Amino acid sequence: MIDLIAHIFEGVSTFGQMDAHTVMIRLALIAAGFLLVYLSGKNILDPMVLMPMGLAMILVNGATLTIEGKLANLFLDPMLSKPEEVVNSMQILFLQPIYNLMFSNGLIACLVFMGIGVITPLDYLIARPLTSMLIAAGAELGSILTFPLAVAFGFSYKEAASIAIVGGADGPMVLFTSLELAKHLFVPISVVAYVYLSVTYAIYPYMIKLLVPKPLQGIKMDLHSIPKVSSRQKLTFAVLAAAVLSVLFPAASPLFASFFIGVMVKEANLPRYRKFLDENVLTGSSFFLGFVLGALLSFYVVTDPRIVLIMILGMIALVLSGVGGIVAGLIAYKLSGGKINPLIGIAGVSCVPSTAKVAQKCAFAVNKQAIILPFAMGPNVAGVITTAIISGIYVALLR
Amino acid sequence: MPKLRKCSIVGNGQPRESSFLVHSYTAMGPQISLGSTPKVRREQNDRERNWPKFAGTALNPCRLKQMMMGDTVKAIHALLFVTGIYGLTFLITLFVVAVILLIRWASSGHPRTTPLSKERYAERKEVTA
Numbered sequence: 364m365i366d367l368i369a370h371i372f373e374g375v376s377t378f379g380q381m382d383a384h385t386v387m388i389r390l391a392l393i394a395a396g397f398l399l400v401y402l403s404g405k406n407i408l409d410p411m412v413l414m415p416m417g418l419a420m421i422l423v424n425g426a427t428l429t430i431e432g433k434l435a436n437l438f439l440d441p442m443l444s445k446p447e448e449v450v451n452s453m454q455i456l457f458l459q460p461i462y463n464l465m466f467s468n469g470l471i472a473c474l475v476f477m478g479i480g481v482i483t484p485l486d487y488l489i490a491r492p493l494t495s496m497l498i499a500a501g502a503e504l505g506s507i508l509t510f511p512l513a514v515a516f517g518f519s520y521k522e523a524a525s526i527a528i529v530g531g532a533d534g535p536m537v538l539f540t541s542l543e544l545a546k547h548l549f550v551p552i553s554v555v556a557y558v559y560l561s562v563t564y565a566i567y568p569y570m571i572k573l574l575v576p577k578p579l580q581g582i583k584m585d586l587h588s589i590p591k592v593s594s595r596q597k598l599t600f601a602v603l604a605a606a607v608l609s610v611l612f613p614a615a616s617p618l619f620a621s622f623f624i625g626v627m628v629k630e631a632n633l634p635r636y637r638k639f640l641d642e643n644v645l646t647g648s649s650f651f652l653g654f655v656l657g658a659l660l661s662f663y664v665v666t667d668p669r670i671v672l673i674m675i676l677g678m679i680a681l682v683l684s685g686v687g688g689i690v691a692g693l694i695a696y697k698l699s700g701g702k703i704n705p706l707i708g709i710a711g712v713s714c715v716p717s718t719a720k721v722a723q724k725c726a727f728a729v730n731k732q733a734i735i736l737p738f739a740m741g742p743n744v745a746g747v748i749t750t751a752i753i754s755g756i757y758v759a760l761l762r
Numbered sequence: 763m764p765k766l767r768k769c770s771i772v773g774n775g776q777p778r779e780s781s782f783l784v785h786s787y788t789a790m791g792p793q794i795s796l797g798s799t800p801k802v803r804r805e806q807n808d809r810e811r812n813w814p815k816f817a818g819t820a821l822n823p824c825r826l827k828q829m830m831m832g833d834t835v836k837a838i839h840a841l842l843f844v845t846g847i848y849g850l851t852f853l854i855t856l857f858v859v860a861v862i863l864l865i866r867w868a869s870s871g872h873p874r875t876t877p878l879s880k881e882r883y884a885e886r887k888e889v890t891a
Contacts, residue, residue, distance in 0.1 A: 520843075599865050753851050
C-alpha cells in the first residue's frame with residue numbers, strides 16, 4: 364500500500380531517496396521560491412523577472428521524479444552536452460529547446476539588450492558626454508575591485524571576471540560574460556545578479572543618505588541647460604559607436620550590436636520595429652529569462668559549495684559600484700562649481716532606468732523642485748556602454 | 763605542480779621529511795601544509811577532509827592559510843591586471859567621448875571647408891534669414 368502511494372505521489376517519495384543534506388537544499392530552494400514570489404508580488408523585488416523565477420524554483424524542486432533510476436524533472440537538464448542527448452531531451456523536457464537555443468549561446472542576453480536599447484534615451488549622454496562617461500567609469504569600481512577579491516578567495520581569473528561584472532549591475536552583461544567565461548557558474552552568478560539588482564535599489568538610498576550631505580541631495584539642475592540633440596546625431600552615434608566598439612572588441616560584438624540596433628530602431632523612427640522590440644522581444648525574453656533561470660535552480664544543479672562566496676562577492680561588487688558612482692558624482696559637483704547634483708553619480712550604476720529613478724526619488728525627497736531624472740539618464744546610459752567595454756575586455760583577454 | 767623545496771636541518775645530518783613542502787590532494791583540491799611533524803600533518807589533513815563542504819572552501823582554516831600564502835600573491839597580480847583594465851576602460855571611454863564630440867561638431871554647421879559647401883551653407887543661411 365505504502366509502495367503504491369509512493370509510486371502515485373512520486374514527488375513526495377523522492378524525498379526519501381535523498382540524503383539529509385540534499386533534502387535540506389531542496390526544501391530551502393522551494394522556500395526561496397515562495398519568498399521570491401511573495402516579495403515580487405509586493406513589488407519589493409522586480410516582478411517582471413523574479414516572479415516567474417520564484418514559481419519555477421518551487422515547481423522544479425517540487426516536481427522531482429525518477430527517470431531511468433535517476434532523480435530528474437521534466438523541465439530541463441542543463442548538464443547535457445552530447446548532441447544526441449540534447450536532441451533526445453528536447454522531445455521530453457519542455458524548456459530544453461529554449462535553454463539550448465537561447466541560453467547556451469547567450470541569445471537571451473542579446474534579446475534583452477535589444478529591448479533595453481529601444482527604451483534608452485541618449486539625449487543627455489550626447490549633450491554632456493564627458494560628465495556622463497566619467498561618472499559611469501567611476502561607477503565601475505565594483506566590476507574592477509571585486510576581481511582581485513574573488514581571486515583572493517580562490518576563484519580562477521575567468522570565474523572572478525564573471526563574478527566581478529555583477530558590479531556593472533547589468534543583467535544581460537552578467538549573463539553574457541558568465542556564459543563566455545564560466546559556464547559552470549552561470550546559474551548561481553546570474554541568479555545572484557538578478558536578485559541583487561532588485562535588492563540593491565533598496566540599499567542605494569541608504570548609501571546616498573550616508574555618503575552625500577543632505578543640502579547637496581536637493582540641488583536643482585537647470586533643465587534648459589541641456590542643449591537640444593537631434594535624432595540624426597543620436598542615430599549617427601549609435602552606428603559609429605557600434606562599429607568602433609565591435610572592431611575593438613569582436614568578442615563582445617553581439618552585445619554591442621544588440622544594444623545599438625535597439626537605439627537605432629528608436630532614433631530612426633521605425634514604429635513597427637520599435638513596438639516589436641519593446642513589447643514583444645523585451646517582454647517575452649524577460650519572462651523566459653526569469654522562468655528558465657528559476658528552472659535551472661534545481662537542487663542537483665546548485666551543488667557548488669562556493670555559492671555563498673559568490674553571493675557575498677556579488678553584494679560587495681554592487682556596493683563598491685554604488686560608492687564609486689557617488690564619489691564620481693561628488694567630484695562632478697565640485698568641478699561644476701555646484702551646478703551638478705551629486706546624486707546623478709548613483710545612476711552611473713547602469714541598470715536602465717532603475718538607478719536613475721533612485722537618484723530622482725532621493726532628490727525629490729529633499730527638494731520637491733529638484734528634477735534630475737533627465738540628467739541622471741546620461742550616466743545611466745553611459746554605464747551600459749562602460750560595462751559593455753569592461754565585459755568586452757574581460758572576455759577578449761580571458762576567453 | 764608546485765615546486766618542492768628541500769631544507770636540510772642540521773642535527774643528525776639527515777634531511778627530515780618534515781622540512782619539505784608536502785602536498786596532499788584532498789577532496790577540495792591540492793592543499794599545502796608547511797613543514798611539520800607527520801602526526802601534526804596527518805591531523806591537519808584530517809581536519810581539511812572533515813571540514814564541511816557547504817561552509818565554502820575559503821572558510822576552511824587550512825584554505826585560509828593557503829589563501830594567505832598563494833592566493834594573496836595571485837590577488838596582487840590580479841589587482842595589477844585589473845588596474846590595467848581600468849586604465850584601458852578610461853582610454854576607450856575618452857575615445858567614445860571624442861566620437862560624440864566629433865558628431866556634435868560635424869552636425870553643428872562648422873565643417874565648411876570646400877568652396878561649394880561654403881556656398882551652399884551661405885545660401886541656406888540666406889533662405890533661413
